[in-house]
Each structure stands twice: as structure tokens, then as C-alpha cells.
Amino acid sequence: MTASGGVHEEAGGRGPTVMDAAPRSLADLVPGARAAVARVATDAAPAVVRRLHDLGFTPGAVVEAVRRAPLRDPVLYRVKDYEVCLRRAQAACVHIVEVER
Amino acid sequence: MSAGCHDTGGTDATLIAAPRIALVGAPNSGKTSVFNGLTGLRAKTGNYPGVTVSRFVGTSRTGSHRHVIEDLPGTYSLEPVSPDERITVDVLDGRQEGADRPDALLVVVDATTLRRSLGFVAQVLARGLPACVVVTFTDELARRQGRLDIDAFAQALGVPALPVVGHRGLGIGQLREQLTTWRTWPAPAVAPPTDPDEREAWAESILAFAGYRPPERHRVTQRVDAVLLHPVWGTAVFFAVMAVFFQTVFTVAAPLQDWVEALFAWLSGLVDAHVGNPWVSGLLADALIAGVGGVLVFVPQIVLLFLLLALLEGVGYLARAAFLMDRVMARFGLEGRAFVALLSSFACAIPGIMATRTLPSARDRLATMMAAPLMTCSARLPVYVLLIGLLVDPSAKLGPFGAQGLVMFGLYLLGAVSAMLAAWVFKKLGDRHGQAVPFFMEMPPYRLPAPRAVLVAMGSSARTFLRKCSTVIVATSVVLWLLLNLPLHSDAQLRAAGVDTTDSVAVSAYTVDHSYAADLGRLVAPVFDPLGFDWRINVGVLSAQAARETFVATLGQVAAAEDPEKPEQALRTMTYPDGPRAGEPVFTAPTIAALLVYFVYALQCMATVAVLRRETGTWRWPMTAFTYLTVLAWLMAYLARTATVLLGG
Numbered sequence: 238m239t240a241s242g243g244v245h246e247e248a249g250g251r252g253p254t255v256m257d258a259a260p261r262s263l264a265d266l267v268p269g270a271r272a273a274v275a276r277v278a279t280d281a282a283p284a285v286v287r288r289l290h291d292l293g294f295t296p297g298a299v300v301e302a303v304r305r306a307p308l309r310d311p312v313l314y315r316v317k318d319y320e321v322c323l324r325r326a327q328a329a330c331v332h333i334v335e336v337e338r
Numbered sequence: 339m340s341a342g343c344h345d346t347g348g349t350d351a352t353l354i355a356a357p358r359i360a361l362v363g364a365p366n367s368g369k370t371s372v373f374n375g376l377t378g379l380r381a382k383t384g385n386y387p388g389v390t391v392s393r394f395v396g397t398s399r400t401g402s403h404r405h406v407i408e409d410l411p412g413t414y415s416l417e418p419v420s421p422d423e424r425i426t427v428d429v430l431d432g433r434q435e436g437a438d439r440p441d442a443l444l445v446v447v448d449a450t451t452l453r454r455s456l457g458f459v460a461q462v463l464a465r466g467l468p469a470c471v472v473v474t475f476t477d478e479l480a481r482r483q484g485r486l487d488i489d490a491f492a493q494a495l496g497v498p499a500l501p502v503v504g505h506r507g508l509g510i511g512q513l514r515e516q517l518t519t520w521r522t523w524p525a526p527a528v529a530p531p532t533d534p535d536e537r538e539a540w541a542e543s544i545l546a547f548a549g550y551r552p553p554e555r556h557r558v559t560q561r562v563d564a565v566l567l568h569p570v571w572g573t574a575v576f577f578a579v580m581a582v583f584f585q586t587v588f589t590v591a592a593p594l595q596d597w598v599e600a601l602f603a604w605l606s607g608l609v610d611a612h613v614g615n616p617w618v619s620g621l622l623a624d625a626l627i628a629g630v631g632g633v634l635v636f637v638p639q640i641v642l643l644f645l646l647l648a649l650l651e652g653v654g655y656l657a658r659a660a661f662l663m664d665r666v667m668a669r670f671g672l673e674g675r676a677f678v679a680l681l682s683s684f685a686c687a688i689p690g691i692m693a694t695r696t697l698p699s700a701r702d703r704l705a706t707m708m709a710a711p712l713m714t715c716s717a718r719l720p721v722y723v724l725l726i727g728l729l730v731d732p733s734a735k736l737g738p739f740g741a742q743g744l745v746m747f748g749l750y751l752l753g754a755v756s757a758m759l760a761a762w763v764f765k766k767l768g769d770r771h772g773q774a775v776p777f778f779m780e781m782p783p784y785r786l787p788a789p790r791a792v793l794v795a796m797g798s799s800a801r802t803f804l805r806k807c808s809t810v811i812v813a814t815s816v817v818l819w820l821l822l823n824l825p826l827h828s829d830a831q832l833r834a835a836g837v838d839t840t841d842s843v844a845v846s847a848y849t850v851d852h853s854y855a856a857d858l859g860r861l862v863a864p865v866f867d868p869l870g871f872d873w874r875i876n877v878g879v880l881s882a883q884a885a886r887e888t889f890v891a892t893l894g895q896v897a898a899a900e901d902p903e904k905p906e907q908a909l910r911t912m913t914y915p916d917g918p919r920a921g922e923p924v925f926t927a928p929t930i931a932a933l934l935v936y937f938v939y940a941l942q943c944m945a946t947v948a949v950l951r952r953e954t955g956t957w958r959w960p961m962t963a964f965t966y967l968t969v970l971a972w973l974m975a976y977l978a979r980t981a982t983v984l985l986g987g
Contacts, residue, residue, distance in 0.1 A: 285776040287419075288415065288419055288778060290534055291415035292414060295534070295535075303563075304567055306662060306664060307569040307572060307665075308666070311777065313661065317453040317454040319451040321778055322661055322664075322778070322781060323778055327776045327777060327778065
């Protein structure tokens, strides 16, 4: 936990303006909004944590919610110059700090 | 391209010593295009995540050098979450059965997703094998105002790096030259970090050194997706695409199929006219030519279907369809990509089952594989056409729709709904154990597929189907013809049985009635009696066990034997020869309904069973599928018969 705490500070201090200190996840991000990844929830399944990391949801990475599927799930995200879709259940594992556009 | 092509022979020593080079990279990284470029081997390329599903091995030749190239399944990480990714890791670690540890690696990365891909490169380089990084889509990077200095990139990584535009073949020659020096490829001076956070910093420093500027957003993709993934328009386009898809497959293929049919009818006629011996002409015309023709008649439809799938896949629409359908599939415990597998099963369950390899979750794969045989494959179509023709008057209408078409649509619907429910049940059963795999799917930008890639993808799928048919179906139809025409009866025996030996129709009717096939059909009569099937239908159903479409050929052979002039008429007027229903017509509405429903459910395809065995690695799943589908088929057929009787059919 100490490691992820440090990461959180780093992500906040790297430039993006922190607008809301309350913990929020990618699942709360409305289409068009951007946020920086704070950390991936440590209580999620190990496979989920690892894979989200491999897909580019690393601490500090800026993520944009691009659009939702017609039935609201899954959601298409843009991260590290490419687009990938996640279901809400997995998106909820990615804690974020919102950044100004 | 490489120079010295004159010395491609190679001695035995070089053949044995051919170094093994493996291609690793993420799905959609252009890995398969690089593989095709290097080996010239026919392999599938496309945009849909995870299209590289089979094991592909080929050879690359440069002068006297020869390299064995293996295209490993695409993976985002060396910490696998799917069976495909597991294979890649096992091969790299030399733990995969039947695949030696490669001598060197080509790490394929998409220049437009470098910021994500470098973490993977770090993981691969840490394995310590000689490696060369192949950077693909450099043309797209430049078009989208991105930048990368390849030489600086190689210098920063500490391993060779080369740009390649796979689908246009640019850079393949240099890559071939590079392969010849694999023994002297430098290793990174400092191994990439293994800690994820340090790896992140490592990647940033390398990209900074290589002057990397990420690509701008792909404008076309943004604009097209604004429509194709729109809640209203996207859904409308989705249904339109599906409608056009099936319309094309069924209407465009129809005239082509008529030509094939006409051609084979003409060939049969030729044999009949020129071969004197009735036995030889029967075997040639009714068994071989009709058998081959019965298969080839599907070729236009199958090829068209595979062409459309390859096109949709190559453009990137299948990933969008999976995105749109994911929520619906989730209701049945599956995910969007399972929709694509089930869609392919409309052509044939075999490509459908093979397409489940794109599913990262093993449980989703199994559930989809168990459901795929229920989707109405094109082999069922001729059976449906024949039976519906016997059941429904072609001029009958229900509102603006032809009744025949409605029945056909109902059967497709019944199959699809049953497939979804079956998937749901198997997913529920599977959910009791094991760990869930997260859902994720890359959405590649729209790309114009190279015509060659589409044709290659279509060709390989069509070949798989044809290989199944040419062997299984032709063999079945020959065996069947023999069973229907043996034992032989002497004229004395025929006269003793009261058959007029000068009447060839009467003779062949007697032969069929007393054939080995008839014995077999009567043997299983107790099982199928409640469904109203007589021994001739039983023979048809038994022969269809190998491949559904043989049912039509079987009934054709039986009917032709009873009335060679008008086999259609013979079917309509066919009566029970013996038993309690003797003299009553066979093809009554309740019997036809039962037969149709039986074909909706039964797993009558040995090729599907074989593919299930190959894909799951055990006999457990094909046996499970076979048992549950056959039992279900009988029960539902019984239900259909009873319901039709009650409705007064």
C-alpha cells in the first residue's frame, strides 16, 4: 500500500490538476472526460490487476473515456495512443484522479 | 529484396541446422503480415483482436541460409491469462510439447502503440534469447504525424530494430538479411528492469531517446466510429450489415449453386448414357458424381460467406460488432467476441469453433464451442430446403411473407436461441470452478485490408471446409450406395419374390427394400419409431450422422431407386412398406416437423466432433456435445411431432 500511495502522489504532482480527491474509478468517467490512473485496486483478482497493467493502465497514464456501447456497457477507453474497451466491472478496478482538459 | 536467389537448394547440413526464429507480439501488431512476408506461406491476417490463432510455421530463405519461422499466438504480456498466451510463454521457455525453444526472436511492435508495447518488449528481452525488434505500421505512424528514429530506438534498446510495412512487403528484404546474422545480434548492455514501475520509466527514456512522437488520432476511425458505434445509428447499421450479410450469402450464391447443380446433373446424364453396366454407372453417377456434386454445390455459398467474414474482419468491423453485442452476450454469460464465433457458425461450426480461440477465457471458449453446433450451418440448408418443400406449399403466404421462408426463418431462430441458452447453461456449470478472466478488447483503427490478405484468409477457410467435405461426404455417399445396392439378387431370386425382372424400377425398388441399409434402418426403428421415421428416413438420419447434407443424397438415392424418373414425386408418395403404419404416407406434416427439429439440434457432423477433440484436447467435450445434442434432438423432435399432431397437421 505504501508503494501505491507514493504513486498516487507522483501522479498528482506530475502536472495534472487534481479536481476531486475522493477515490473514483474509470467506471465513473463520462464519455469525453479524461483522468490519470492513480492505481489499480489491489483487492481485484491478480489476473485483472496484471492485465490492466499490461494494457497500459499504469499509474500516471492518462485515460479518456471515448464512448459507451449502446447498452451502456462496455466502455471504450483511449490510453497510451490506442483504444481498448473494458466492462464496468473491470473499469471499476482502476482508481483515477481527474485531470483538467 | 534479397540478392542471391540462385542458391536456394541448400545442403542437408543447412537443412538440419536451420535456426528456429519465433515471432512474438501483441494481437493486431502486424505479426502475421510479417510472417507472411518472410515465409510466403498462406496464413490469415486481419484486424480483429487475436486473429492469429493456429500454429503457423514456415521457412524463410536468403541465399543459402534457411530459417524456420514460427508465428506464436499474439499476447499482450508474458503473464498469460488465456490458453493462446500460455502457448507463447511455454514456447519461449521451452516447455511447449512439440515445439523446440526458438534460437532467436523477432519481437513485433506496432509503431502507433509503442507507449503500450514497450512493456511487453522489456518482458521478452528479459528472457535472454537473441532478439530483433520489428517495428510495423511505420507508414501509418508517419501519416498520423508521428515520428520515430529507428536507429536511435535500436541503440537505446541495445538490440537490432528494423521498420517493416508488412502488408506492402516493405522492409522484408532487409529483415531477411538481418536474420542471417542472428548469432551476432547484440544483447542489451543493461537488461530491462523487471519491476513494473521501473519498466515504465525505462520505456519513457527509450522513447525520449528515439525522438518518439505518438501518432495523432486516426480521424477516419473517429468519424466512422461516431456513426458505427452510435447508440441509434450504430445499432441500425449493425442490423443492416447482418441483413446484407445473409442476403448476399443466400441470394448471390443461389444462381452459382444452380450452375453447379446443372453441371453435375449433366455429368450424371453423360455417365448414364455412355456406361452400359448399370452397376458401374450407378456407382459413378449416383454415388461419386452426386456425392461430389452435393459438396461442391455449397462452395459458392461457403466461399462468399468466408469472403464477407474476412472483409469485415480485415476492415475492423468485427471488433465493433463484438463491442456492440457484448452486453447482449453478457446476459448469457459470454462476451462480444463469442458473437463473432457464433456468427461464423452460420457458415459452418468448424470455423466458428476455431474462432473461439480469440476468447481469452477458457470457460467462455467451452461454452461457445458447446453452443456453436446449434447455429444453423450451411450444411443444414439443403435438408431444410428439401423438407420444407415437402411440408409447405410454395405459394402459401402469411401476410406479405412466403410461408416457406417463414418456416426457414423460424428454424434459424430456433437454432440461435437454443445456442444462446445452451451457452448460458454451460457457462453456469463452468462458473462453479476456476478464476474469471477480465474482459478487454482492443479496438484497432479502421484499415483497408490488403486484397491478398483477404483472399488468403478466405482461401484457407474454404480449403478446410472442402477438405472435410471431399473426404467425409464422398466416402459416406459411396459406402451408402453400396449398402443400398447390396446384396445382389439373382434373377431367379427376384422371380421367386414375384418381381418382374424386365421392369428395372421394380428390380431396384426390391433391391433397396432388401438391402443391408434397409436392415440397418429397421434395426434402429425402435428408437425413431416414436418420431414417425420409417427405415428409409432412419438410413438417411444415420448417414447424416457423418455429415448432414448426405441426408439429401441418401433420400435422393432411395427415391431414385424407387422412381428414377421422378425422385421428387417418389418422396411425396412414399408409404410405410410394413409395420403397423403400412400403406400410410411417410412424409406427413408431423414426421416432417419432427425431422426438421431433429436436424436443428442433432450434432450430425463428424468433422465438428473431430475439431472439438482437437480444440479441447480431450474426448470429454466432443462426447458431451454429441450426447446432449442427440438426446435433445430426439426430445425436441418428439415435442414437435406431438405439437403438430395436436394442431391437426
